[in-house]
Amino acid sequence: MRVFEVVVYQVNVLLFDHFRALQKGQQYKLGxxxxxxxxxIQNYFEIILWFAAQYVFFGxxxxx
Numbered sequence: 001m002r003v004f005e006v007v008v009y010q011v012n013v014l015l016f017d018h019f020r021a022l023q024k025g026q027q028y029k030l031g032x033x034x035x036x037x038x039x040x041i042q043n044y045f046e047i048i049l050w051f052a053a054q055y056v057f058f059g060x061x062x063x064x
Contacts, residue, residue, distance in 0.1 A: 002046065002047070002050060003047050003050065003051075006043045006044075006046070006047060010040065010043070013036075
């Protein structure tokens with residue numbers, strides 16, 4: 001579920017936040033590129049961690 005949330009959030013930020021700001025008549029600007037990149041990297045490391053944990057769990061549950 002967290003993987004889905006991260007993907008949906010990143011697509012939302014990249015594609016639709018600019019459009020919504022223009023509809024409201026506001027100027028779109030990011031809070032900071034550095035924080036955005038750091039959070040993006042942290043989210044993808046979290047995804048890798050969850051997949052690794054599931055791989056280990058299901059690897060022990062089933063014998064391959």
